[in-house]
Amino acid sequence: MLSVRNLQASYGAAQVLFDVSLNVGAGEVVTLLGRNGMGKTTTIRAIMGLLQPQGGEVRFDGGTVTGFAPYRVAKAGIGLVPEGRQIFPTLSVEENLVATASTRLGSRRWTLDAVYDLFPRLKERRLNLGTQLSGGEQQMLAIGRALMTNPKLVILDEATEGLAPLIRLEIWDCLKRLRAEHQSILVIDKNVNALAAFADRHVIIEKGRSVWTGTSAELMADTTLKDRYLHV
DSSP: OEEEEEEEEEETTEEEEEEEEEEEOTTOEEEEEOOTTSSHHHHHHHHHTSSOOSEEEEEETTEEOTTOOHHHHHHHTEEEEOTTOOOOTTSBHHHHHHHTOOOOTTSOOOOHHHHHHHOHHHHHTTTSBGGGSOHHHHHHHHHHHHHTTOOSEEEESSTTTTOOHHHHHHHHHHHHHHHHTTOEEEEEOSOHHHHHTTOSEEEEEETTEEEEEEEHHHHHHOTHHIIIIIOO
């Protein structure tokens, strides 16, 4: 479904991505792992058209989206849960969800009721403004907002960063439920053990290059990987 090949990107004169490649198949959950500053978020920005790639190719659902404007990438069927959530602070929970609502032929129909079923807390807070939500509630809203676009692929950048342990468990449960419904997901997070419990494959990047890819079983079996690429 998503194929990234030899992606390169820069911020001004500073090149950040040199050679990033990854694939996400239909119904797969794939993680993008690496230490801080290795290019994970930059990779997502380049995929989404928020940063223009300087080389390589991004293909999605059979066609190229390399260098497309963000709205065209979203229209193609990629829903983004960005780092920092970036919800609309002066809109209510329900207005945040409705603002991005879209239908897509051949996809599951995500509606307000479906999102509220996934996150009952959002239904309780549906009239509250974005600024009146906790960090965990904002993350639930960001996920719900992405789902309301009825995406073929959901990308989550730092899925549980800064969240309390109990809220993290709710987010993991949400992603497991989406996986069971065959939703394709690309996720960035630092909680490797939690990710390994339900992700199909993992890609590790180091200094803007893909350096390892494999299954959860392979990731957990190789005790040197965390020390070499993930631990500070």
